[in-house]
Amino acid sequence: MTIDLNPDIQVRKDDQGRIRQLSHAQRQYHPVAADMLAAGVAAITGPRALAEQYLRDSAHLYDFAAEQTGNFAAAISAGPTDAGVELRFKEEKAVGSSVTVSYDQTLYGLPIWRAGMTVRVDGKQMGVTGSHNTAHYGVQARRPAADARYAPHRMHVDTVRQLLGLAGDAALTVSATRALIYQYRPADRLDSQLAAHDNPTPSTGVGGRHAFPQLPLPPVPAEIVADTHYVVTEVLFAYRVEGWGLLNWRAFVEPETGAVLYLRALVACARGRVFASTPVSAAGQVLGAGSPVAELDECATLIELTGLSPIDPQGRQELVGEYIKLVDLQVPATPFPAEKAPFAFEYQANTRNFAACSAYHHCDGVFRLIQGMGIDVASYFNNTDFPVQVDPHALDNEVNAQAPGNAMGNGLGRLVFGVAKQGTQFGIAADSRVVWHEFGHAVLWEHVDSPNFGFAHSPGDSLAAILHDPGRDNNLDRFETFPFMKVSADLSRRHDGDITQGWGWFGDEWDPQYGGEQVLSTTLFRVYQAAGGDSDDKAEQQFASRYVSYLILKGVGLLSFTTRDPDVYVAALTEADSTTDLFEGHPGGAFSKVFRWSFEQQGLYQPPGGDPTKPGAPPEVDVYIDDGRHGHYMPYLADHRGEAEIWSRTQQDGGTQPQTPAPGVKSFAYVRVRNRGLASATGVTVRGFQSRHAQAAVWPADWKPLGTSVLPLAAPIPPGGEAIVGPFPWTPANAGDSLMFMASAAGDRSNLEFVNAGPISNRRLVLLDNNIAERKF
Structure with a gap:
């Protein structure tokens, strides 16, 4: 059917x-x-x-x-x-x-x-x-002759050099070729990362002595027509670029003219004992790579290096393990530390050995955190070879880090790190936030065969911000994504982008690279805030941080293609949540509305001709019970039981003024349901539940249906409209008993209808779904 x-x-x-x-x-x-x-x-x-x-x-x-x-x-x-x-x-x-x-x-x-x-x-x-x-429509492409000069089987090294404008003796290796169909768009011929690197700013955090890798391509001949589909020859090759080392590349060549229609270096970068978090001095100042060494050393933490391979025949322990292997890939050539018993990798913070130890620990920790979240590393990164090669001393005094792809462009190739401040030996890998940024490219390489989403540079800034916020130091600017790099090299990227200042989806500050990344990190950080990141309870902060990060990673794993539409990722995030049975005791299925709402607040879902400096349109139908936030999910409510539009009357009189119910005496509850959606809410039903005791904290164990548990609305609720539903007879057993109500409509079902099996705290159930509200009496 x-x-x-x-x-x-x-x-x-x-x-x-x-x-x-x-x-x-x-x-x-x-x-x-x-x-x-x-x-x-x-x-x-x-x-x-x-x-x-x-x-x-x-x-x-x-x-x-x-x-x-x-x-x-x-x-x-x-x-x-x-x-x-x-x-x-x-x-x-x-x-x-x-x-x-x-x-x-x-x-x-x-x-x-x-x-x-x-x-x-x-x-x-x-x-x-x-x-x-992501299908194309009306596709037509002329088939080239079987013996076309630049067909896949004819792409020898000398031919590729000539097409790319390289010297005849350039050291180039062809890895693979194949035929495919490509729609030529002149704006996409070269990497959009070039623009960011050609115009470096503190907010992009890029630039430096070495330009973003590019080759001297000849111009496209006049007979190549924009927006036309062509049968092309894909050439995957390896070629070394100054300051970047040996890189893997992808080129699409029109097989009869030899025109290079698409060229990418398979690389992405972020400019810029161990530091477990951002180092802060005893005086409360954020430290940077140029800060006094003694103060930096005081901030270093002695940790256990995990996953290391067995000691070598000389009794030395090297920084090589299950997930990570330190390798000298690029200049400067620097030996790596290897320690004999008691295997203490303890160094001053401004040394190359500290950088090497940091690179191993932070890169290894990323994979271990993912494994600990229940994501199988081997299957999630099935195209990446382990241990991943990491060079902590690369890039020749550049404030930079890179995550090049593998030879096939479908997985992570390696991770390389420069310095946090030019003229120092202080490795940028000492900042775990930078490592998480690079890891954002690793997951995209694996799942969409690109270092970028298409609508943003990567999820790396989001992960860095969300994972480092719990237990936050009040001396830090909470919304400075890389505080250590801000002090070290004036790299300033933020995750509190003001939509009115152009930091909305497709606003003036948005672009498909670093601007989009800051818009995305602002959007996802708001989800974390609403889910418990703004709670005063550190445990709740930590849960929100881990679960939202888990969904970010799982959501990427559900993608297959790049896209310019962020809503594709919203859907993947929603489905990542709905298909999670339990995460650290929390059932999946409760986060979808917060994701959609946060992207809306950052300007997505604009109507035709909409203003990107304002929030986007709400869903078609969005029924809610107001808890003082008018159907939104911020600010975070420390007590979710006090302001909802739920009231009780001592008589079945339809009155709207609350009356205090008495234990053991029959009362009558009412609830006001509103609609902030674009269309009328139809098929609206309201369900009511009573707490089994005054300290009810968990759904469903602490709740029972009201005697009249369901009331349908006879008429739709128009956009911006409201309806009072009741009475719901109930008899409180104790002072402090609570009522919980759930409203559902066609197209806007309450989470209570499909939250996965397993207990969930009332707080999360209510704060993550505006269809649900609780009131304590």
Whole structure:
């Protein structure tokens, strides 16, 4: 049965009105047996079979012809065939119980670059939670002659040198070639990171003596037409660039003219005993690489270096382990520390050995933290070779760090770090926030074959900010993303971007690189704040930090293609949450509305002609019970039980003034439901629950349904409108008993309807869903 759109399916369309994303988080898609039989499918045997039935059932929504969904199992062709436009299986990957199944869109049997379909599956319930469409429409491309001069099998080293404008003796190695389809866009011919590096500013944190890597390409000939699809030859090659060392590259070459239509160095960078966190002096000042060594040393912490390989035959312990291996990859050539018993890697903070120890500890710690969150490192990074090579002494006195991709451009190649301040030996890897920034590129290499999202540089700044905030030092500027680097090298990036000053999605300060990264980190940090980061309870801060970081990482793992639309990542974050059973005792399924709201507050979801200096539009339907925040999720409420529009009356009279209920005496509760959405809320129902005791803290154990537990509304609630629902008869057993109410509407279901099994604290349940409110009497 074909899928029909309904309010419980969230739809995202492009400017041409084509559907680019469907979210089924509120009601998963499950196939109908009769449709499976009609398609010749006896039973759903796994996520891939489910994804393919889903694609057949949704083809009419995505405007796919029947033949496009009829050849999923066909392999990618080595060269052009007679095949038309099709979807062909690309990969299946799992992150926890979430499974992503992706399909390349092909023409002539060749993949269209970064075009296809992604289907996200809840592997436990075997239901589809969402899909993302990057397919191209109206694709036409002339097939080149089989013996074209620059066909894949003819791309020898000398030919590649000539096409790239390099000298005949340039040291270049061709790693692989293949044919694919590419839509040529002049603005995308060169890396957008070039602009940031050509115009360095403190907020981008880039620049320096060595320009971003680029090659002297000849101009594109006049016969190459912009926005046209071409069969091209992809060339993956290795070539050394001054200041960057040996890099892997990707080039797309038109096989008859030899025009290079696309060129990328597979690299991303952030400018810029161990420091466990940002060093702060006894006087409360943030220290930098130029601060007195004695003060820096006082801030260093003696920690255990984990995962190290066994000692060598000489009885020395080297900084090589399960995840990380220190390797001298670039100038300057510097030996690494190796210690005999008692294996004490204790050095002054301004030495190269301190930098080496820091690089090992912080890089190793990133992978261990991920493993500890329940994400299997080996499967999440299945294209990355371990141990990852790390050079803590690279870049020849540059304030910089890099995360180059591997030879195939589908995983992390290595990590290299320069200095935190020029003219010093103080390694930038001593700042764990910088390491997390680089790691943001590592996860993107692995899952979208690029160091960048497309709408932002990476999630690295977000992870750095969120993971370092709990237990914050009040002497720090909380919203300075890299406080150590701000003092050391005047690198200033922030995660409190003011939308009115251009720091909104697609505002004046946004760009697809570092500007977008600061917009993204502002957006995601707000999610962390709303989820408990603004609590005074350090344990609640730590939970919010770890779970939001987990969802950031899991969400990246559910992507398959880069995109300019941040809402694709919003959907992935939502599904990452909904498919999490338990995270450190917390059930998944409660965070989706906060993610959507935070992106809205940062200017996403603008109506046509909207103002990017203002928040975007709310959802179509957004019913809520006001707790003093008018349907929003900030500020964080230390007590979530005091302001909600829930009241009790001693008589069933419909009055709106609260009256104090008496234990053992029947009372009557009312609740006001509002709608901040764009459309009328239909099918509204309200459910009520009473606490079993005055200290009720956990759902569902501490709650019981009211005698009249459900009341439906006869009429819709218009946009900006409200309705009073009641009475709900109840009898308090004790002073201090609470009532909890939940409102649901078509297209805006309360989290109580689908939060995953397992106890959840009342505080999180209420503060993360404006459909739910609690009032203590």
